[in-house]
Amino acid sequence: MNIYWKEMKTYRKSLIFWSIGILLMVVSGMSKYAGLSSSGQSMNDLMADMPKALKAIVGVGDLDLNSASGYYGLLYLYLLLMATIHAAMLGANIISKEERDKTSEFLFVKPVSRNSIITSKLLAALTNIVIFNLVTLISSILIVGQYSKGEAINGDIAITMVGLFLSQLLFMSIGTGIAAVKRKPKTAGSLSTGILLLTFILSVAIDLNEQIEGLKYITPFKYFEPKNVMYGGGLDPVFVVLSVGMIVALFFVTYVFFKKRDLNV
Amino acid sequence: MKNVIEIDHLTKTYGKARGITNISFNVEEGEIFGFIGPNGAGKSTTIRTLLSLIYPTSGSAKIFGKDCIEFAPEIKKEIGYLPSEVFYYDNMKVIELLKYSASFYKKDCTKRIKELAEIMDLDLTKKIDDLSLGNKKKVGIVQGLLHEPKLIILDEPTSGLDPLMQQRFFELLEAEHKKGATVLFSSHILTEVQRLCDRVAIIKEGEIVAVEKISTLQENNYKKFKIHTKANLDADYFNLAGVSNLVVNNDTVSFLFRGNLNSVMKKISDVEIANVWIDEPDLEEIFMHYYVKEA
Structure with a gap:
């Protein structure tokens, strides 16, 4: 448990900053909604004139932007990006930082197995992710609720947060998996965020071009889109099984590879 | 005499680069064993393999009679290690780091930390980041000895220490030795090995060229x-x-x-x-x- 608490302390400051970031994102995003909806002009008309490519990039898609929940669905894309960047970097760094900072000759000569070190670190990362998710959930419910005019949206927000959590876990496990496999500790973080960016661009490309819709299985950004998940759609079991399977496999890779390889000392 | 370390045909290769080849020697209980060779001869590679930071390509090693990979967590309870280059968590204070280190051993080390810090003249309240190389080395020494290990492994321990501190450190080692600790002391500085060690293994380009008593080396042969x-x-x-x-x-x-x-x-x-x-x-x-x- 000492490693767990040490990691919690190490990441405390960064978690606080990220939480403030989420709060500001939700507050500023929803205040824009307030401004636009009070201007009298229907936002849907405005959006209808927008080129499809631009709509795909900013994440509007087919959402009804006149309702608070539709606007939240747009905001969700940015929250998802923040959450997955946080998770991927956290996962990659928490494993690789001992080697990057050359503290492995301290930690790995202590009377603990590599497996239990990984377990403590994964638990600490998981805690950070859960807190990140809860902060997003609570600030969304509180702030979006201000603008909902009686529309029942708490259930919709909650279900998107389950999707958010699965995406966070997936990118965290991509981060830890890469950090465990790669011997060069400095590259783990950038490779993980590189994969994240690539899959995000792919998801935009899929929105633009229906012919490559089959590729949606390889980009987590297409798994739990608000337009599908909200309004009673729920999480698609195929994508739930797919993400859970990948998460389990990547955590397995993290343990197996990290135990077997030489540490970079 | 019981062997604390038994190294059996240990080989480690890193792709093209040479690591160590076919190294075998034993360290007996209660001795101060010197491990000497120039930079890059394979001293650190051998030590890191013993500590299972890296794994051997072939061969094996035992510490306290147990395989050093398979029983690594168990045998590390009784090992104190001072690496050649000391790096710790920069944002921690010295005392926080030492307490964190102590938390891995199931005994109360508070008193011993105070004693060692006093002997080595180490300020416990400073941040690791603000320490000079020599002071970081002192943290390393205290960190390696605070749980009173039975086997002390030192990789070029004196680099960065001033002569007075080297002296104190040697006295500290001699005291631990008197209490029964076994010491593996790697160095490229001959005088300190000559002064402290009972026996010495000489390593050259990844291979052991001789294992002899210091006295034999000095008196009988040449x-x-x-x-x-x-x-x-x-x-x-x-x-x-x-x-x-x-x-x-x-x-x-x-x-x-x-x-x-x-x-x-x-x-x-x-x-x-x-x-x-x-x-x-x-x-x-x-x-x-x-x-x-x-x-």
Whole structure:
């Protein structure tokens, strides 16, 4: 448990900053909604004139932007990006930082197995992710609720947060998996965020071009889109099984590879 | 005598780069064992393999009679390690780091931390980030000894320490040794090995070239000859079996000799000499001899 608490302390400051970031994102995003909806002009008309490519990039898609929940669905894309960047970097760094900072000759000569070190670190990362998710959930419910005019949206927000959590876990496990496999500790973080960016661009490309819709299985950004998940759609079991399977496999890779390889000392 | 460390044909290769080849030696309980060789000879690689930071390509090693990979967490309870380069968590205070280190061992180390910090003159309230190299090394020493380990592994421990602190550190090691601790001491500085160690393994380019008692190395094997002759000699006059490091400079000849002394003495008596010195060589010269001989 000492490693767990040490990691919690190490990441405390960064978690606080990220939480403030989420709060500001939700507050500023929803205040824009307030401004636009009070201007009298229907936002849907405005959006209808927008080129499809631009709509795909900013994440509007087919959402009804006149309702608070539709606007939240747009905001969700940015929250998802923040959450997955946080998770991927956290996962990659928490494993690789001992080697990057050359503290492995301290930690790995202590009377603990590599497996239990990984377990403590994964638990600490998981805690950070859960807190990140809860902060997003609570600030969304509180702030979006201000603008909902009686529309029942708490259930919709909650279900998107389950999707958010699965995406966070997936990118965290991509981060830890890469950090465990790669011997060069400095590259783990950038490779993980590189994969994240690539899959995000792919998801935009899929929105633009229906012919490559089959590729949606390889980009987590297409798994739990608000337009599908909200309004009673729920999480698609195929994508739930797919993400859970990948998460389990990547955590397995993290343990197996990290135990077997030489540490970079 | 029981062996604390048994290294059996240990080999580690890193792709193209040479690591260590076929290393075997034992460290007995209660001795201070020197592990000596120039930079890059494979000392740290051997030590890191013993600590299962890296895994051997072939061969194996046992510590306290147990395989050093399979039983790593268990045997590490009784190992204190000081790496050659010390790096710790920069944003921690010294005392926080030492307490964190102590939290891995199931005993109360508070008193021992205070004692060691006092001996090594270490300020516990400073941030690791603000420490000089020498002070970081002191943190390393305290960190390695605070749980009173039975086996102390030191990788070039004196680099960065001033002479006074080196002295204190050696006294500390001798005290631990008296209490029964076994020490594996890696270094490229011969005088400190000569001073502390009972036995020494010499490593060169990844291979062990000799494992001997310091006393054997120094006394029994080699004599250092320096001869002043009245007339200039043929350069090859003293080039006989057992002679090494032969230097002929006009009327002065010097060399190391190992073997039957009578054969050299006869050679000397055949020439007119002005003066002769016969000394015990210091370890440095023996060491150079190992390296020159096989170069």
